[in-house]
Amino acid sequence: MTPFCAAPVADRPVTGGRPCTEVDTALEEHAVLRLMPDRAKDLVRQYGRSRRMDCGDQYPGPTGVTFVTTGALAAFDRRSLACVGLFGPGAAFGWDRALTSRDHPVPLLALVDVAWIELEGDHLASAMDPVWLEHVFARHALDRLERLEADAACNAVHPIPHRTANWIRRLAILTGPELRTTQGLIARTMGVQRTSAHAAVKALERDGAIRLFRGRIRVTDPARLARFACGC
Ligand SMILES: [Zn+2]
Numbered sequence: 515m516t517p518f519c520a521a522p523v524a525d526r527p528v529t530g531g532r533p534c535t536e537v538d539t540a541l542e543e544h545a546v547l548r549l550m551p552d553r554a555k556d557l558v559r560q561y562g563r564s565r566r567m568d569c570g571d572q573y574p575g576p577t578g579v580t581f582v583t584t585g586a587l588a589a590f591d592r593r594s595l596a597c598v599g600l601f602g603p604g605a606a607f608g609w610d611r612a613l614t615s616r617d618h619p620v621p622l623l624a625l626v627d628v629a630w631i632e633l634e635g636d637h638l639a640s641a642m643d644p645v646w647l648e649h650v651f652a653r654h655a656l657d658r659l660e661r662l663e664a665d666a667a668c669n670a671v672h673p674i675p676h677r678t679a680n681w682i683r684r685l686a687i688l689t690g691p692e693l694r695t696t697q698g699l700i701a702r703t704m705g706v707q708r709t710s711a712h713a714a715v716k717a718l719e720r721d722g723a724i725r726l727f728r729g730r731i732r733v734t735d736p737a738r739l740a741r742f743a744c745g746c
Contacts, residue, residue, distance in 0.1 A: 585628025
């Protein structure tokens with residue numbers, strides 16, 4: 515049933531009796547969107563595009579600032595060799611598009627079913643204080659740099675079985691223990707052969723950390739999975 519925002523529920527804004535859209539819900543719940551100033555929220559309501567992809571779908575790259583609401587998106591390098599960024603619920607990326615005209619498309623892959631809100635950068639820039647935007651961009655860039663450094667060290671040092679466990683652990687933290695994903699997607703994310711990822715997930719299943727189903731991975735023992743994961 516479609517939820518309505520008209521009911522005077524505490525802490526929930528009334529939106530005039532119209533059906534509560536995914537954008538409305540995101541504006542209330544998304545970690546970044548809900549903190550934005552009212553005039554920016556109005557623009558998100560007006561111009562925000564709600565998008566979805568099923569597990570395994572690819573997207574050549576959003577043209578605006580992206581606010582992930584559910585699921586997990588893997589961002590790849592331009593040659594699509596390996597994942598260089600993992601974005602789950604509450605993540606926002608593409609701030610550079612609100613500050614510069616430089617386009618830097620990032621190929622995206624849905625690791626599980628995913629939904630997000632997208633808004634053109636110049637719309638956002640027109641409604642935001644430039645100092646606030648620069649602060650958010652700088653913070654985001656530092657977070658990405660820190661994560662890339664950790665991933666680079668992980669790829670260089672940690673064996674594939676431990677990295678495989680870690681990717682499953684990270685996905686489960688973001689989206690829950692029931693993952694509609696495949697071993698092939700995990701392998702693509704790590705930039706390794708599917709057979710290598712397959713051997714790793716079978717070992718995790720034998721160990722009781724996960725159970726494998728067709729097109730799904732269920733984390734059955736998070737503590738056991740965490741012990742096997744490299745933790746990066
Ligand atoms: Zn690692």
